[in-house]
Amino acid sequence: MQLQFAEITNLLNEHQLLVKSVIPDAVTPQVSAIAYDSRKSSANSLFFCKGAFKPEYLTAARQNGASAYMAEQEFTEGAGLAGFVVTDIQKAMALISAAFYGFPQNDLFIIAYTGTKGKTTSSYFTHNILKTATNNQTALFSTIDRIVGPRPEQEFKSHLTTPESLDLFHDMRTAVDSGMTHLVMEVSSQAYKKNRVYGLHFDVGVFLNITPDHIGPTEHPNFADYLHCKLQLLVNSRICVLNAETDHLNEIYRAAQATSQPEDIYLFAKQDFQPSQALPTIDFRYQSEEADLTASQFKLYARTNKARALTANGQYELSLPGNFNESNAVAAAITASLAGATTPAIATGLATAYVPGRMESLQTSNHGTIYADYAHNYASMKALLSFLEGQQPDAKVIVVVGSPGNKGVSRRAGFGKVLTEYADVAFLTADDPGFEDPLKIAQEIDAHIDHSKVKVTIEVDRKKAIAAAIAASATNDIVVLAGKGDDAFQKVNGVDTPYPTDMVVAKEIVRGLQA
Ligand SMILES: CC(=O)N[C@H]1[C@@H](OP(=O)(O)OP(=O)(O)OC[C@H]2O[C@@H](n3ccc(=O)[nH]c3=O)[C@H](O)[C@@H]2O)O[C@H](CO)[C@@H](O)[C@@H]1O[C@H](C)C(=O)N[C@@H](C)C(=O)N[C@H](CCC(=O)O)C(=O)O
Ligand SMILES: Nc1ncnc2c1ncn2[C@@H]1O[C@H](COP(=O)(O)OP(=O)(O)OP(=O)(O)O)[C@@H](O)[C@H]1O
Incomplete structure (x- = not known):
């Protein structure tokens, strides 16, 4: 697959995105690969400089063989490469990618x-x-x-x-x-x-x-x-x-x-x-x-x-x-x-149809029914908990939930509200804390819970929180493991830390209790 510089220029002009192009005579006027990550750029490729970009990425792309770059400004690191300066790199990247891959x-x-x-x-x-x-x-x-x-x-x-x-x-x-x-x-x-x-x-x-x-x-x-x-x-x-x-x-x-x-x-x-x-x-x-x-x-x-x-x-x-x-x-x-x-x-x-991590359930003999579900905001938790309550109005509802760090901050108040409305017992725990302290996130959720209605425990170790919730449940209770669905990672300090998934953790705990 390849794309001629003339096609690139035409596309960018059609969409009024091109500010300037610099095409040195020594550069072959076409590319045979495109990349936005320097680690994936290859010989004779076009490199898109986007997002939280650092100029050293362009140097790295060049070392990997990039012959052209596209960015919202000129970079000295790109001297000698063909350069396309555009008003909006994300729009430009979408148009050029569609053309490169033949629409x-x-x-x-x-x-x-x-x-x-x-x-x-x-x-x-x-x-x-x-x-x-x-x-x-x-x-x-x-x-x-x-x-x-x-x-x-x-x-x-x-x-x-x-x-x-x-x-x-x-x-x-x-x-x-x-x-x-x-x-x-x-x-x-x-x-x-x-x-x-x-x-x-x-x-x-x-x-x-x-x-x-x-x-x-x-x-x-x-x-x-x-x-x-x-x-x-x-x-x-x-x-x-x-x-x-x-x-x-x-x-x-x-x-x-x-x-x-x-x-x-x-x-x-x-x-x-x-x-x-x-x-x-x-x-x-x-x-x-x-x-x-x-x-x-x-x-x-x-x-x-x-x-x-x-x-x-x-x-x-x-x-x-x-x-x-x-x-x-x-x-x-x-x-x-x-x-x-x-x-x-x-x-x-x-x-x-089967959807991983959506309404997965485990029927236990002494600890009620355990649900793992991806509900992770007020509206989805309300939909989930009101459905379960409607099905088993007399069951005790025990919920394990956390809220992610560095995004969706409004969810914390939403969880507090929905737990107050539907839960009897809540275990507040970690869910992709990112760069935040999971204890602080749990405390923020807790601040929105009416403690006269819900018994709350904070346990930031998610496996321990699930174990405690299952241990606290009796035959006809409902245990809801919310927010992670089938997710096999916890995002901690920028690292995807492997996590066995909520249902796998629950099954191990139930096996242990039955042994
Ligand atoms: C806000 C946003 O859209 N961020 C996305 C964006 O980040 P970015 O462009 O700033 O990229 P970056 O990872 O900071 O790095 C900057 C650039 O340097 C490059 N780079 C980096 C390192 C290196 O050595 N060399 C190099 O060239 C990177 O490839 C990138 O092009 O591009 C990255 C991929 O290139 C995405 O991983 C990143 O998603 C972040 C992580 C994210 O989580 N976004 C969420 C908010 C999101 O988009 N979510 C929605 C779902 C929301 C919903 O449920 O409704 C989604 O569609 O997933
Ligand atoms: N139509 C709906 N209305 C309200 N809640 C729903 C609905 N469908 C699913 N849910 C709840 O929301 C959760 C997430 O569902 P799903 O993954 O299909 O949504 P999504 O739009 O892809 O979510 P996200 O953008 O957060 O990835 C489900 O686990 C369920 O608890």
Whole structure:
């Protein structure tokens, strides 16, 4: 693969990004590789200087053979290389990466999910349906894993929910070259904030819900910015699927309408209601038939002609418990039908879907039922704990939870509030403390708990906290290990420290208690 300097210049000019280019005669006017990490740059490559960049990275890239660089300013370390100075390196990197990898998006039907909660779950549901419907030709880019081809070695752990643009287009190219025809992906608000998906258009964009989250010095300055970034997915999608029960529906519908015709916008809801005078009627309604601690059954009705023209109508079983997962499954059924899946494929896909670290459970003989779930903010913990309480109103609810360091600081108050509302006992512990002291984080959560309602213990060693919670539980109790899901690391002082996962820890403890 290669890219001519002339193509680079044209692309940058088309998007009014180019400030200046310096192309020494001695440099071959094309590159055969691109990189944003000096450790990955190779002979005759273009190096992007971005983010918390240091000039010595350019020196290192050059030593590894880089012949060109792109940055928001000129660097003396780049003298003698071809240099492209741009106004926005993240936008430039997205455009150049798409071109370098031959615009792989043009060969994929792309479904993208955004929302505060449910992106990963809905993506897994959709991927499981489309895997069958497309004869295993559907790729998945999720927070947990990326699947870029049909072979087992083409599945690997993700570092980000939405990868850097260069990695995104690289992986799309691999997917297309591996025979993939469809892609299901998550688009985080950060992806728009950081222009990781700049210039990318989606066949279907789904907006699941929005509640305050990801607000802080390293993420979004305020809620308006968070919402604005999320809305961009709809502006960049041909067909939009919207949860009509989300907050801010009017703004969300307006964003969808900016670039999609009303016939390409689908609304779904559980309740029978007319959202507002300004909005059309709901296209799909769903009804919970049965929802217990192991599975749920729901019916999905098409209520408008355009909805009836799809294959999403039906009665479905969902292997993942939690009534909140029904709305994720509805979104998956509608989007999969837009991608051509039949009703039986949707039914099979939902009935057999598995999402690592979401509602995993362990039934014990003397210590109740243990759930490991990724719920890690007020809204998701409320959804989880209210569901469990509804299922077993008399059970004692014991929760093990922590809050990450250096991000999502508002979650700490949210945890305090939700524990007060639903928990009987709480063990406050570590969850990716980063560069912060986990004890201080736990104390901050604790400051928001009403101690007349919840018995609180602070134990920053997560394994010990889980052991104490299980020891404190009796036969009919519920133990919730929240926040880490299937995460096999604890981020401590900038290092991903291996951690066996909450469920593995719980199983070991239960085995020990039974021995
Ligand atoms: C704010 C943000 O988008 N940060 C991301 C960004 O950081 P950055 O550009 O500053 O990169 P950096 O790692 O500080 O290093 C600067 C540059 O020097 C390069 N470098 C570094 C060392 C070296 O020896 N040589 C070298 O060239 C790096 O490759 C990089 O290009 O690019 C890095 C990859 O190049 C990402 O790892 C990093 O994500 C950080 C760690 C992160 O956690 N971001 C979170 C907030 C995030 O994006 N989360 C959302 C999900 C949120 C949600 O759930 O809704 C996501 O999409 O994952
Ligand atoms: N539709 C929903 N509404 C509320 N809570 C939900 C919903 N779907 C899932 N959850 C809860 O949120 C947790 C995270 O779900 P999931 O990983 O699917 O969301 P996400 O949007 O990918 O999250 P994140 O952006 O934090 O990675 C689940 O473990 C569950 O507890």
